[in-house]
Amino acid sequence: MITSSEFEGHRLTDEEVLAFVRLLFPAGSDTTYLALGSMMNHVLGDPELKARLLADPALVPKVVDECLRLYSTTAMMPRYTETGMDYEGAHIPPNSWVMFGIRTANRDPSVFEDPDRFDAARSQRKSLAFSVGSHACLGMHLARAEMQVSLELLLKRLPGLRLRDGRVPMTQVNLRGVRALPVRFDDVLPA
Ligand code: HEM
Structure with missing residues (x-):
C-alpha cells in the first residue's frame, strides 16, 4: 500500500523502499534488544525492585520508561543545520553538523530531579528517549x-532469574548498552 501511494506527485522508488527496510534493522532491533539488556541489568541488580515487579505488574510500564530515560540507548544523534544559530552562548555556524545528546538531556538536573537516581514514579513527560519532533521514533x-x-x-x-556476575558495564556512545548479560535461573515455567 505505502509503496504504491503517491505523495505530492512522488512515488517511492524500489531503492528508497529498500533503504527504509535497511534502516529498520538497526533502528528497530538493535535499539530494542540493547534497551532490554540495560533494563534487565538494572532490574536483576536490584532484588527489591524485582520482587516489587513480581508482586505488582502495574509497575512494569513505569520501570520500562525510567530505564529508557536512565540508560538512553540512542545516546547521541546528528543533525545538519543550514541556517545555524546561537544557543546558550555557543555559536553554531550555518551549514554545519551538530550532535545532540539524548542521554545527557535525559540526565539534565534542571529537568529531572536527582537525575542519576532510578525512580519509577517520576514523570517521563520530558524524556527524550525516543526524541521529539518530526523525526521522533516511529516505533x-x-x-x-x-x-x-x-x-x-x-x-x-x-523463577530465580538473577545476574551471574553482578551488573555489567554498558559500552559505546551510540546504540549504547550491555553487549552480554550472563544470568542464571532455576526453572522454566510453561506459558
Ligand atoms: C527501545 C527502542 C528504541 C529506541 C530507544 C529508539 C530511539 C529512537 C530515536 C531517539 C529516534 C530519533 C532519531 C533522530 O531524532 O534522528 C528514532 C527514530 C526512528 N525509530 Fe526508533 N527507537 C527504538 C525502537 C524502534 C523500533 C522498534 C522501530 C521500528 C520497528 C523504530 C523505528 C524508527 C524509525 C524508522 C526512526 C526514524 C524516524 C524518522 O526519522 O522519521 N525504532 N528512534
Whole structure:
C-alpha cells in the first residue's frame, strides 16, 4: 500500500523502499534488544525492585520508561543545520553538523530531579528517549510494548532469574548498552 501511494506527485522508488527496510534493522532491533539488556541489568541488580515487579505488574510500564530515560540507548544523534544559530552562548555556524545528546538531556538536573537516581514514579513527560519532533521514533509504541511484555514474561517464567556476575558495564556512545548479560535461573515455567 505505502509503496504504491503517491505523495505530492512522488512515488517511492524500489531503492528508497529498500533503504527504509535497511534502516529498520538497526533502528528497530538493535535499539530494542540493547534497551532490554540495560533494563534487565538494572532490574536483576536490584532484588527489591524485582520482587516489587513480581508482586505488582502495574509497575512494569513505569520501570520500562525510567530505564529508557536512565540508560538512553540512542545516546547521541546528528543533525545538519543550514541556517545555524546561537544557543546558550555557543555559536553554531550555518551549514554545519551538530550532535545532540539524548542521554545527557535525559540526565539534565534542571529537568529531572536527582537525575542519576532510578525512580519509577517520576514523570517521563520530558524524556527524550525516543526524541521529539518530526523525526521522533516511529516505533516507540512497539518498542515499549516489546520491553513491557519481555520484562513481565522473563520474571514470571524464569523463577530465580538473577545476574551471574553482578551488573555489567554498558559500552559505546551510540546504540549504547550491555553487549552480554550472563544470568542464571532455576526453572522454566510453561506459558
Ligand atoms: C527501545 C527502542 C528504541 C529506541 C530507544 C529508539 C530511539 C529512537 C530515536 C531517539 C529516534 C530519533 C532519531 C533522530 O531524532 O534522528 C528514532 C527514530 C526512528 N525509530 Fe526508533 N527507537 C527504538 C525502537 C524502534 C523500533 C522498534 C522501530 C521500528 C520497528 C523504530 C523505528 C524508527 C524509525 C524508522 C526512526 C526514524 C524516524 C524518522 O526519522 O522519521 N525504532 N528512534
